[in-house]
Amino acid sequence: MPSSGIIAVDAAAKGMKLERYASGGALLLRRATSAKLVSASSHLLFRATVLATLALVFLFTLHYPSLLSRSFHLSAGGDASGGGAGAGAHSHRSLLMSSYGGAAWDKEIRRSARPSRDGGISVLVTGAAGFVGAHCSLALKARGDGVVGLDNFNSYYDPSLKRARQALLASRGVTVLDADINDAPLLEKLFDVAAFTHVLHLAAQAGVRYAMEAPQTYVASNVAGLVTVFEVAAKHADPQPAVVWASSSSVYGLNTDAPFSEDHRTDRPASLYAATKKAGEAIAHTYNHIYGLSITGLRFFTVYGPWGRPDMAYFFFARSIVAGEPITLFRAADGSDARRDFTYIDDVVKGCLGALDTAGKSTGSSRSGKKTGPAPLRVYNLGNTSPVPVTRMVAILEKLLGKKANKRIVTMPSNGDVPFTHANVTHAAHDFGYRPTTSLDAGLRHFVDWFVEYYKLDVKIAKGARSAADKPAKKKKAAAAMSASS
Numbered sequence: 469m470p471s472s473g474i475i476a477v478d479a480a481a482k483g484m485k486l487e488r489y490a491s492g493g494a495l496l497l498r499r500a501t502s503a504k505l506v507s508a509s510s511h512l513l514f515r516a517t518v519l520a521t522l523a524l525v526f527l528f529t530l531h532y533p534s535l536l537s538r539s540f541h542l543s544a545g546g547d548a549s550g551g552g553a554g555a556g557a558h559s560h561r562s563l564l565m566s567s568y569g570g571a572a573w574d575k576e577i578r579r580s581a582r583p584s585r586d587g588g589i590s591v592l593v594t595g596a597a598g599f600v601g602a603h604c605s606l607a608l609k610a611r612g613d614g615v616v617g618l619d620n621f622n623s624y625y626d627p628s629l630k631r632a633r634q635a636l637l638a639s640r641g642v643t644v645l646d647a648d649i650n651d652a653p654l655l656e657k658l659f660d661v662a663a664f665t666h667v668l669h670l671a672a673q674a675g676v677r678y679a680m681e682a683p684q685t686y687v688a689s690n691v692a693g694l695v696t697v698f699e700v701a702a703k704h705a706d707p708q709p710a711v712v713w714a715s716s717s718s719v720y721g722l723n724t725d726a727p728f729s730e731d732h733r734t735d736r737p738a739s740l741y742a743a744t745k746k747a748g749e750a751i752a753h754t755y756n757h758i759y760g761l762s763i764t765g766l767r768f769f770t771v772y773g774p775w776g777r778p779d780m781a782y783f784f785f786a787r788s789i790v791a792g793e794p795i796t797l798f799r800a801a802d803g804s805d806a807r808r809d810f811t812y813i814d815d816v817v818k819g820c821l822g823a824l825d826t827a828g829k830s831t832g833s834s835r836s837g838k839k840t841g842p843a844p845l846r847v848y849n850l851g852n853t854s855p856v857p858v859t860r861m862v863a864i865l866e867k868l869l870g871k872k873a874n875k876r877i878v879t880m881p882s883n884g885d886v887p888f889t890h891a892n893v894t895h896a897a898h899d900f901g902y903r904p905t906t907s908l909d910a911g912l913r914h915f916v917d918w919f920v921e922y923y924k925l926d927v928k929i930a931k932g933a934r935s936a937a938d939k940p941a942k943k944k945k946a947a948a949a950m951s952a953s954s
């Protein structure tokens with residue numbers, strides 16, 4: 469039978485194999501065992517790899533939720549390039565807070581928004597990791613107000629400086645969210661979670677001359693973003709907050725009457741930046757008129773100081789002087805030096821807090837869409853009232869840094885710049901006691917102290933540059949306000 473024949477052949481073959489294998493039985497056994505072991509261990513390895521990958525994905529999701537879902541980090545601060553000691557507890561907490569919304573997120577927002585003093589206000593600060601925003605947030609927090617900040621950390625200038633400011637704020641208990649003012653749902657959510665009494669809206673695309681390079685970013689931030697903030701404040705927040713926001717001295721544009729008063733013409737902006745700020749003032753009128761939103765616009769005059777903006781002349785001039793690189797100075801068409809009403813940050817912060825404290829209530833209702841009566845609509849100059857030639861500003865820096873600048877003087881290009889600014893601050897003085905007290909010499913001294921420390925520069929600040937009156941008290945005050953090492 470063919471079948472038995474096959475069996476016989478199989479048996480014979482097996483017998484031969486058995487015979488062959490019998491001699492090397494031990495070897496075969498070892499081979500079979502090791503084959504099983506290899507197979508078993510590769511299964512194990514495979515499972516371990518899968519498990520490790522899953523664990524990594526889990527940890528990654530926990531730490532970087534924004535990459536996987538729509539979310540906003542709280543008080544990161546881990547990547548701060550300077551300052552920010554003491555941010556640890558908050559940074560750690562922030563890593564555990566994933567996407568916005570949710571019990572932990574809500575709790576953190578409420579904590580940061582809660583005033584610690586009786587009668588304290590609760591302020592949503594946009595642009596809180598910016599220069600003026602960070603200083604104001606710290607000052608509000610220090611006097612017992614609640615503060616929640618937001619900032620989109622864009623790269624217009626070195627974002628690591630913004631992260632360092634964020635870390636400093638975190639160390640003082642102020643949460644700053646990574647978020648954009650054009651994100652209406654987030655803003656609405658914030659008002660659902662915390663009853664902000666005020667919005668200090670400082671987020672903006674700054675810089676006069678950069679507007680020629682990136683016009684759309686000015687429209688997106690200074691017009692669309694402002695409208696988003698007003699929309700949420702007017703139509704969603706319940707009750708409506710009072711809004712104080714950053715306009716600019718640049719709205720005076722080609723105005724030649726000096727000093728600039730709020731009553732002067734502002735219909736001839738010289739740059740798109742100025743035009744967007746002027747547009748903002750017109751938009752403010754509309755939201756006040758229709759929705760009864762209390763709105764205060766602050767026209768800042770070339771604000772400078774520690775933790776300042778690296779895109780501003782005093783800051784990058786200091787850098788260039790230290791590096792021995794040339795600087796370009798613009799001279800007005802009539803040959804005169806350009807002049808600015810440089811205003812020190814601490815004076816501006818006092819003005820911002822004064823404006824918040826006297827803002828007056830909104831009169832509208834986001835529920836009914838109606839207002840009960842007129843609400844305050846204000847605009848104020850926040851300047852120093854004493855313009856200084858830019859050449860003098862450079863001379864002060866040279867003295868402080870102990871090094872001569874390599875100057876190139878050119879006629880001011882037509883790039884949106886204006887030859888001079890000069891503030892009349894009578895209204896701010898009358899309404900909230902605004903009185904700038906810091907000279908450019910004293911203010912630049914504070915700036916250079918911070919600048920040298922923050923960037924760890926090997927620069928000996930000229931002793932003679934420190935005026936006797938300015939020596940101990942003011943330096944201490946500046947350090948306390950926003951110390952680079954804190």
Ligand SMILES: O=C(O)[C@H]1O[C@H](OP(=O)(O)OP(=O)(O)OC[C@H]2O[C@@H](n3ccc(=O)[nH]c3=O)[C@H](O)[C@@H]2O)[C@H](O)[C@@H](O)[C@@H]1O
Binds near residue numbers: 676782
């Ligand atoms: O007051 C304001 O509203 C504005 O103040 C500053 O604008 P600006 O005064 O032009 O400040 P800088 O860019 O720091 O320029 C200061 C002075 O240095 C001069 N400058 C600037 C750059 C340069 O390379 N060379 C130079 O001589 C300018 O002509 C100006 O007179 C801010 O950058 C704006 O964001 C702000 O809104």
